[in-house]
Amino acid sequence: MVFTKALREGVRRGRIRCSVRIWQKPHVKAGGRYPMDDGSIVVDSIERIRMKDITYDLARESGFPDVKSLLAVAKHGPGRNVYLVRFRYLAPGAWDIRRDRATLSKEVGRPFQGRRRL
DSSP states (O other): OOOOHHHHHHHHHTSOOEEEEEESSOSOOTTOEEEETTEEEEEEEEEEEOGGGOOHHHHHHTTOSSHHHHHHHHOOSSOOEEEEEEEEEEOTTOOOHHHHHHHHHHHHTSOOOOOOOO
């Protein structure tokens, strides 16, 4: 996921944890990890919403002063579908515990139970 320079610091500090995107089709998937600067963005969820679901509060939560400013950035291509993406930022070198447990469960074939003493 790409963020404007004005929003990146808020994303890195954890103040911005969602983004409204207007795309033809989803460009990210839940659980996906995408590079941003030195760290990564991990997508927690993506859902299709309606244009009228974009409120002042959602604009503020996304790092914009108002809905008009959010839409000025979000509307930049031929897309017509509106998506709300919720995510978290992982600093360089950070581990995504949720993803690591899910990956280990798939590799081992059973849910990850944490470390066991032998």
